[in-house]
Amino acid sequence: MSYEELLDMKPYSLNREDKHRFLTNRLVELTMKHKEGCSEYSAILNSIGFRVDEIHSYEQLPFLPVRLFKELDLRSVNEENIVKTMTSSGTSGQAVSKIYLDRATASYQQKTMVKIVSEFTGTGRLPMIIVDCPSVVQNRQMFSARGAGILGFSILGSKKMYALDDDMKLNVDELKLFIENHKGERILLFGFTFMIWQHFYKELLRLKDEGITFDLSNAILIHGGGWKKLINESVSQEVFFKSMNDVCGLSDIHDYYGMVEQTGCIYMQCECGNLHASIYSDVIVRDPFDFSVCEKGKRGIIQVVSAIPESYPGHSLLTEDEGEIMGEDDCPCGRKGKYFRIFGRLKNAEIRGCSDIYAEMFNK
Amino acid sequence: MPKEGILKKREVDKMTNLENYVQAFCETLEVSEEQLTGLKYQDVPLWDSVGHMNLIARLEEVFDIMMDTDDIIDFSSFEKGKEILGNNYDVVF
Numbered sequence: 001m002s003y004e005e006l007l008d009m010k011p012y013s014l015n016r017e018d019k020h021r022f023l024t025n026r027l028v029e030l031t032m033k034h035k036e037g038c039s040e041y042s043a044i045l046n047s048i049g050f051r052v053d054e055i056h057s058y059e060q061l062p063f064l065p066v067r068l069f070k071e072l073d074l075r076s077v078n079e080e081n082i083v084k085t086m087t088s089s090g091t092s093g094q095a096v097s098k099i100y101l102d103r104a105t106a107s108y109q110q111k112t113m114v115k116i117v118s119e120f121t122g123t124g125r126l127p128m129i130i131v132d133c134p135s136v137v138q139n140r141q142m143f144s145a146r147g148a149g150i151l152g153f154s155i156l157g158s159k160k161m162y163a164l165d166d167d168m169k170l171n172v173d174e175l176k177l178f179i180e181n182h183k184g185e186r187i188l189l190f191g192f193t194f195m196i197w198q199h200f201y202k203e204l205l206r207l208k209d210e211g212i213t214f215d216l217s218n219a220i221l222i223h224g225g226g227w228k229k230l231i232n233e234s235v236s237q238e239v240f241f242k243s244m245n246d247v248c249g250l251s252d253i254h255d256y257y258g259m260v261e262q263t264g265c266i267y268m269q270c271e272c273g274n275l276h277a278s279i280y281s282d283v284i285v286r287d288p289f290d291f292s293v294c295e296k297g298k299r300g301i302i303q304v305v306s307a308i309p310e311s312y313p314g315h316s317l318l319t320e321d322e323g324e325i326m327g328e329d330d331c332p333c334g335r336k337g338k339y340f341r342i343f344g345r346l347k348n349a350e351i352r353g354c355s356d357i358y359a360e361m362f363n364k
Numbered sequence: 365m366p367k368e369g370i371l372k373k374r375e376v377d378k379m380t381n382l383e384n385y386v387q388a389f390c391e392t393l394e395v396s397e398e399q400l401t402g403l404k405y406q407d408v409p410l411w412d413s414v415g416h417m418n419l420i421a422r423l424e425e426v427f428d429i430m431m432d433t434d435d436i437i438d439f440s441s442f443e444k445g446k447e448i449l450g451n452n453y454d455v456v457f
Contacts, residue, residue: 083406084413103406107437110413114433125433137414151413155433158424 001025003108006307011116011278012335016328019279019337020057026307027058027315034313037076041313059284059293063303063316066261069097077102077311088145088260097261102311109264109308112280113152116266119335120254121156121220127182128157129175129219131191131200133164145260146192149224152263153190163191163200170203172212179214186218192225193255196244197235204247217249224256224266228344237273257342261314262306267340272332274339281306283340285325286318296325301346322346378456381427385449385457388422389442403442429453 001022014022032052034041041064050062068074075082081102088097101109130150137147154160161178165171179187191200204214221244230240237255244250257275258266265281277283284293285300294300302321309315323342331339389400393410405411411419420436423429427449431439435452439445449455 106413111437114437118433123432125430151417154417155436158430 001029003104003307003310006280007108007111007115009279011119011280012276012337014279015336019282022279023282023305023307024056024058027061027305028052028055030307030309030315031055031061033310034076034315038074038313040072040074041076058282058305058316061305061316063305063318064313065318066097066259066320069099069261069312069314070095073098073100074314075100075312082311086145086148086260086263099261099263099314100312105309105311108310110152110155112264112278112308113266114155116268116278116280117153117156117222120222120268121188122186125156125158126186126188126220127178128154128160128188128190129163129178130154130157130160131163131189131196133166133168134162135166146225148260148263149192150190153222157188157190164195168195168199170199172203172207175214176212179216184218186220187216189216189219189221189250191223193223193227193240194225194229196221196223197230197233197240201243201247205243208247214248217251219250220252220254221250222254222256222268224258226344231344259304259319261317262304262308264308265304265306270331270333270335270339274326274331274333275341276331276333276335277338277340279337280308283323283325283338285323285340288346294325296327299324299343302340302342320346374456381455382457384426385423385446385455388419388426392419392422400442405440423449427453427455429455 003026006022006026031045035045036042044064045062048062055061070088077100082100083103084101084106086099086101132146132150136144137151159182161171161174163171163175207213227237241253244253255269255275256266262281265278267275267277267281267283269275282305284303284305285298286292286303287294287300299322302319302323303317304319305316307315321342322344323340325338325340328338329336386397386400389395389403390397393408393415395403395408395410399408403411405416416436416439420431420439423445424431429449431448431453435448439448446457450457
C-alpha cells in the first residue's frame with residue numbers, strides 16, 4: 001500500500017485490527033526497501049539473520065537505536081535525490097543525528113503533520129504566534145529540530161508573528177497589537193515547552209504585576225520538546241497548565257511527543273491529557289531487560305514506528321525515552337489508537353554502542 | 365458597461381494577475397522570468413520550505429486570498445500554482 005492511500009484516511013479512525021494490518025504491510029515494505037537501498041542497514045539485518053517470511057506483525061520487525069543516526073550517515077536513496085537534511089538538537093560538541101530526506105519523504109512528513117494537527121486546530125489556518133525567535137529558521141541548509149518544528153507548524157498559520165526577538169526577549173508591543181488585531185479569532189500559539197515557560201510565561205507574569213495583561217482565552221497552545229528542564233524546576237504538567245491559565249486565560253493546551261528522526265508523525269496530547277498514536281505511526285513499549293513487548297500499564301523503553309520514511313531507514317526506532325501504554329482504542333476523547341504517557345529520558349541507561357545493542361536485542 | 369468593455373477588463377485582470385504572479389516568484393525566490401517555466405519546488409536554493417512559505421505569504425497578500433493547507437502543500441511548481449489559484453481562488457490567468 002502506498003503512503004498516499006494512508007494519507008486519505010482520518011488520523012484516528014482505525015481500530016486495532018485494521019491499523020495493525022495496514023501498518024504491518026507498510027513497515028515490512030519499508031524494511032525491504034531500506035535493506036535494498038542502504039548497505040549499512042542491510043548489513044545489520046544480515047547480521048541478525050533477518051528473514052522477512054518470519055514477520056507476521058510489525059512488533060517483530062528489527063529496531064535501530066535512535067543514536068545510530070548520530071554515528072552513521074544512513075540513507076536509502078542516492079545522494080542527488082536528497083533535498084533536505086535535518087539534524088537533531090544537541091548541545092555544542094555533542095554529536096547530532098542527520099536525517100536525509102528525499103522529495104517524497106519530505107512531502108509525506110509535512111502532509112502527515114498537517115493531517116494530525118488539523119484534528120485539533122480545525123482545517124482553517126489560524127493567526128499564529130510563534131514563541132521563539134526568527135533567527136532559528138535562518139540557516140536553510142541544515143535544519144535543526146527546532147527550526148524544522150517551527151517551519152512544519154507554520155503552514156497552519158495565516159498571519160504569523162515571532163513573539164521573541166533574537167535575544168529571546170518578548171516583543172511586548174508587537175504581541176499586544178497582534179492579539180488586538182485578531183480579537184475574536186482563534187489564535188494558534190506554538191513553541192517549545194521550556195521556551196514558553198522561560199521566555200513567555202515568566203515575562204507575562206512579570207508584566208501582569210505591572211498591570212499589563214494579555215487575553216489568550218481564545219487561543220490554542222501546541223507545545224513540545226520535552227519536560228526535562230522544567231521538571232528540574234518542579235514544573236509539572238499540572239503546574240504548567242494552571243500557570244498558563246492564570247496568567248493569560250489559556251486553557252486549550254496540547255503537548256506533543258515527537259522526534260526529528262520521525263518528523264511528521266507527532267503524538268498529540270488530547271483533551272484528556274493522553275498522548276495519542278495516529279494511524280501513520282505507533283508506539284511499542286519494551287522491557288529494558290529482554291526487549292519483550294510490555295503490557296498496558298507497564299513502564300519500559302519507547303519504540304516508535306513510522307510509515308513515512310522512504311529515504312532513510314528510520315521506520316522502526318528504539319528511543320531513549322521511558323513510557324507506558326495506557327490503553328488502545330478506548331480513550332474517553334473518542335480517538336482510536338494507542339494512548340500513552342512519557343516519563344522522560346531513561347535514567348542512567350546510556351544505550352551503548354550500536355554493535356553491542358544489536359547483539360543484545362536480537363540474539364535472543 | 366458595453367460587452368466589449370467587460371471583455372477588456374477581464375483581459376487586463378488576466379495580464380495583471382500573471383504579472384503579479386511572476387513578480388512574486390521572481391522576488392521571493394530570486395529567479396529570473398526565464399527560469400519560471402517548469403520550475404518546481406526544491407529546484408532552486410531559495411525555493412525550500414522557508415522560501416515556500418514566503419512565496420505563499422506573498423501570493424496571499426497580492427491576491428488577497430487565504431489558501432488551504434492542502435493547496436499550500438500541493439503548490440509544487442510554477443504551473444501547478446497557477447492551476448491551484450485559478451481553480452480554487454478565482455484568480456484568472
